[in-house]
Amino acid sequence: MKIDFDGIQAFVVIAELGGFSKAAEYLHVTQTALTRRVQKLEAYLGLRLLDRTTRYVELTAVGREFLPQAKAIVNEMTMAVGRLKDMSRNSRGSFTIACVPTMASHALPAVIKRYAEIYPGNRIRLIDTSAFEVRDAVLHGQAEIGVGVPTDRHPELVEVPMLEEPLMFFCREEHPLSKMKSVTWSDMREAELIVVSSMTATRVFMDYQLAKRGISLSGAYEVQHHATAIGLVAAGVGTAILPASTLGEGARPGMCRIALTGPVVKRKICLIHRKNNTLSPAAEAFFKLLLQQKNVADAS
Amino acid sequence: MKIDFDGIQAFVVIAELGGFSKAAEYLHVTQTALTRRVQKLEAYLGLRLLDRTTRYVELTAVGREFLPQAKAIVNEMTMAVGRLKDMSRNSRGSFTIACVPTMASHALPAVIKRYAEIYPGNRIRLIDTSAFEVRDAVLHGQAEIGVGVPTDRHPELVEVPMLEEPLMFFCREEHPLSKMKSVTWSDMREAELIVVSSMTATRVFMDYQLAKRGISLSGAYEVQHHATAIGLVAAGVGTAILPASTLGEGARPGMCRIALTGPVVKRKICLIHRKNNTLSPAAEAFFKLLLQQKNVADAS
DNA sequence: GATTTAATTGCAGTTCACGCATAAGATAAA
DNA sequence: TTTATCTTATGCGTGAACTGCAATTAAATC
Structure with a gap:
């Protein structure tokens, strides 16, 4: 037999x-x-x-x-x-990672580059989509790793904090507030304010944090993507509230990034994976690189 | 490992x-x-x-x-x-058998028929060719089983006697000898005699047997195939010396088959296979059926 | 919290596979 | 024919690996 x-x-x-x-x-x-x-x-x-x-x-x-x-x-x-x-x-093989657009264009590229150097030949499929869909992609097994924001607990998912970054105020140099070390939420003038869509997890979180302190802010412009908001600010349309990482220091001429306090609202980024699912060796290696990124952020 | x-x-x-x-x-x-x-x-x-x-x-x-x-x-x-x-x-499977033409058209069909009944679905490839090539086919592995005549011993080959049959005299009813119980080699009239090619093993063997008794017989007609010889006899062209099995008793109207003695020359048929080669189960089964045929012949 | 279901682990028995040393068979050379 | 040599087969003992039973642990449901 x-x-x-x-x-x-x-x-x-x-x-x-x-x-x-x-x-x-x-x-x-x-x-x-x-x-x-x-x-x-x-x-x-x-x-x-x-x-x-x-x-x-x-x-x-x-x-x-x-x-x-x-x-x-x-x-x-x-x-x-x-x-x-x-x-x-x-740690050879291919895997899929789901990631919110901000991270996909800011934190991820460096990690992917390092990964490609250490493990040449490994293919990464990257799904860049909204935080909700990142969660779903991991939950349904379309992606082994998710980079997103903390959500309501799901028994099948594990969320590992990766980094957090404050929301900051973005304006052009000509703007009256541009020389400040920091500004507060009450300094915002809604008539010129650009915020991201209330459909995004960042915005939901922000509104929630502000509401706790009795602050409400809707803004005159609402866009879907951070890149669009930055573009509008650069063009002199208005000012914007965005995660710090949206723009590295002095990355664009004529643009200022100023700390936003009272309160400081921090957007948390976490790594998501299914609880009882062992990562493939390739994904496991990538996951570890991502966590190192966390340490880098913590140190700074 | x-x-x-x-x-x-x-x-x-x-x-x-x-x-x-x-x-x-x-x-x-x-x-x-x-x-x-x-x-x-x-x-x-x-x-x-x-x-x-x-x-x-x-x-x-x-x-x-x-x-x-x-x-x-x-x-x-x-x-x-x-x-x-x-x-x-x-005993399932396909195999190849090489066989001299006489047997291919006389002894084999019945065996193949029985085999097909017992082991339906088994494919048999049949190479019908001269005794020399039968031997070679088995020797070189093109056929697992050969049906032919004994040849010079080869260390790689095993020859198992299967049956032997006398050469007989064939003529039409009108022929002067047609009413004889038996005829002798000296009764032959070469001018009307049809024999098979001296390239065939049967002929070589016959000549050898006769030569031992000082008889030499070349015949007026020489053909390649037994079937041709029979055809010529039937058409009244002449008489022929052929293996008994070439024609069953009374198989053709107007045709007589008469024992040929002084001496009786018997053609031996044997089964050939390679010495150290195990037969496939399918071939093995066929081989056994062929040997039963031998017993049938011995009994008669 | 109790119950049920399903995978895991401890333990012991047995089989199975392996390797050493030796035999036996076959060919080639003497 | 005998001998040398090469290659596979076998007897036997050892050790590892696999298996199954029984108990355990963990998750899900009631």
């Missing part, structure tokens, strides 16, 4: 190398063992695969017919197992 | 049936054994294939990727081994 892979492998190697002894050397076992394996296999099958005198080994008619199949099976098996071991040893 | 087929099979069945217990039942082992097999496989590979709580079993990302391959391998293996066992148990 049980299938004897060793026997078939022995048969293939003996047939290809033309002898028990050579095959034994190749397989790093004694010739005795191969004799036994072949005998066992033949006994199990009820027919001879190899006609052997003490001098020569030759395929039987059945053996000749079976050899190509056996060879294919042994090869596939060896290959498949080899690939798996390679994945395990060298 | 050693590849664990059991483990992979366990993985596949568990993944397909969705649980260790169900898989255990399917494989006729305890669920404990499967736990161990999977653990061993995963330890060997260095990664998890199945994420399992005590309640549910689920594929990991790697497991999902590997499952199709594993399934294919396990299926192929099971199929291939199954086919071999079937070949062995039910």
Whole structure:
């Protein structure tokens, strides 16, 4: 009833190398063992695969017919197992990560670059989408790792804090507040304010934090993407409230980024993965790199 | 280093049936054994294939990727081994037999018919050719079984006597000798005699036997095939010396078959196979049927 | 919190596979 | 024919691996 892979492998190697002894050397076992394996296999099958005198080994008619199949099976098996071991040893493989757009364009690129240097050849599928869909993608197994914001607890998901960044005030140098070290929410003039859509997790979180302190802020402009908001500010349309990482220091000429206090509202970014699902070695390695990123952020 | 087929099979069945217990039942082992097999496989590979709580079993990302391959391998293996066992148990399979034309058209058809009844579906490739080429076909492995005449001993070949039949004299009813119970070689009139080509083994053997008794007979007509000779006799062209089996008793109207003595020259037919080559089960079964034919001939 | 279901682990028995040493068979050379 | 040599087969003892039972642990449901 049980299938004897060793026997078939022995048969293939003996047939290809033309002898028990050579095959034994190749397989790093004694010739005795191969004799036994072949005998066992033949006994199990009820027919001879190899006609052997003490001098020569030759395929039987059945053996000749079976050899190509056996060879294919042994090869596939060896290959498949080899690939798996390679994945395990060298964190090789492909995986999918879901990520909110901000991180996809700011924190991720550096990590992906490092990852590509350490593990060349590994393909990463990146789904950049809203925080809600990031959560769903991980939950439904479309992505192994999610980079998003904390959400309502789900028993299947694990959220690991990665970094947090304050919302900041963005304006042009000409703006009256541009020379301030920090500004407060009450300094905002709604008539010129650009905020991101209330559909985004960032905005929901922000509104919630402000509401706790009796502050309400809707803004005159509402856009979907941070990049759009930055563009509008740069063009002199107005001022904006955005996560700090939206713009690195002095990344754009004529643009100022000022701390926003009273209160400081911090957007939390976390890594998400399914609770009971082991990450593939490739994803695992990436996950660790992401966590290192966290430490970098903590240190600064 | 050693590849664990059991483990992979366990993985596949568990993944397909969705649980260790169900898989255990399917494989006729305890669920404990499967736990161990999977653990061993995963330890060997260095990664998890199945994420399992005590309640549910689920594929990991790697497991999902590997499952199709594993399934294919396990299926192929099971199929291939199954086919071999079937070949062995039910003498199933195809094989090639080489046969001299006389036998191919006289003794063989009945055997093939019986064989087809007992082992339906088995394909037989039949090479009908000269005795020399029958021998070569077997020697070079193109045919597993040969039906031919004894030749010079070859260390690689085994010849098993099957049947022998006398050469007989064939003529039309109008012929002066047609009413004789038997005729002798000296009764032959060369001017009207049709014999088969001196290239055939039968002819070589006949000449040798006659030469021992100082008889030489070349005939006026020489043809390649027995069927041709019979045709010529039937058309009244002449008389012929042919193996008895060329024509069953009274098989053709107006044709007589008369014993030829002084001496009686018998053509021996034997089965040939390679000495150290095990026959495939299908061929083995056919070989046995052929030998029964021998007994039939001996009895008559 | 109790119950049920399903995988895991401790333990012990047994089988199975392996390797050493030796035998036996076959070919080639003397 | 005998001998040398090469290659597979076998006897036997050892050790590892696999298995199964029974108890355990963990998750999900009531």
